[in-house]
Amino acid sequence: MSEEMSYTTEEIAKILKVSKLTVYDLIKKGDLRSYRVGKQMRVDASDLEAYKQRSRSNSAHVSQESPATLLPASPANPAQGTRHIVITGQDMSLDLLAKHLERRTTGIRPLRSYAGSLDSLISMYQGHSDIVSTHLLDGDTGEYNLSYIRKLLVGFSYRVVNLLSRRAGLYIHKDNPLRINDWSDLNRPGLRFINRERGSGARVLLDEQLRLHGIKTDHLIGYDTEVTNHLGVAAKVASGQADVGVGIENVATMVENIAFIPLIQERYDLVMIKKAENQAWIDKLMLVLQSEDFKQELRAISGYDLSLTGQLLYET
CATH class of the missing domain: 1.10.1660.10 (Multidrug-efflux Transporter Regulator; Chain: A; Domain 2)
Structure with a gap:
């Protein structure tokens, strides 16, 4: 061979x-x-x-x-003396995080795995991920992430740290010919929707809003039609294959012929398991999150709010 x-x-x-x-x-x-x-x-x-x-x-x-x-x-690559750290999630900020973490540490090599928020937490529970990102809305409280983390990581000691906040909402055609303005408009007859995959934060956001507004999923044309990222949703709307979809603000700036309706500020957090063998790279990760050069690169991407970046939100 x-x-x-x-x-x-x-x-x-x-x-x-x-x-x-x-x-x-x-x-x-x-x-x-x-x-x-x-x-x-x-x-x-x-x-x-x-x-x-x-x-x-x-x-x-x-x-x-x-x-x-x-x-x-x-053992983790004993010949090379390198330990791989799997970072799970889809936002482009995680690629920057991996780059800065690798630059600041020795013996650590970050690997990127692209999965939705729920799937990321499940992979952490199963021992497949070291750092996971999550943006999961609890519609009853209006809070993000912690209720899901507590339920899925039962029996683990962990730390939850904010990476950034960002605006989420609806992608629509440019000039908004259908006059879509809010979640309640998704109940209109004949409206064509494009959905995200199960396990993604955007899918949870949609399902919570449909529940809160009393909209049945079988009344939403295209609810079962899925793509696996925000860019895919925006592209379907831009091409006229759908009238509306859920996404985040910065992706809307990358695609022509669509507009963005901001409806919620979502908190995008990182979760890591607390173990003695993880402490060294967790300390490095905190330094990266609080460093000015990392934040400066994030500021270059439109739509990010860094007011909580690096802040410890919860620790068992």
């Missing part, structure tokens, strides 16, 4: 028939050797084959001894 051939994490997931988060977990533990090309992680074909051979050998060894034997976890 040629050592020149390499695979992305998505390709590895398809080959092994596992989720991309599982691939990141294998990389993080050092079971699967990888390297970075720009922002993308790649795995050489020879390293993938070596991992598969080890897995077959270990499986055979376990079956001969006892079906209940558990294999010990491998």
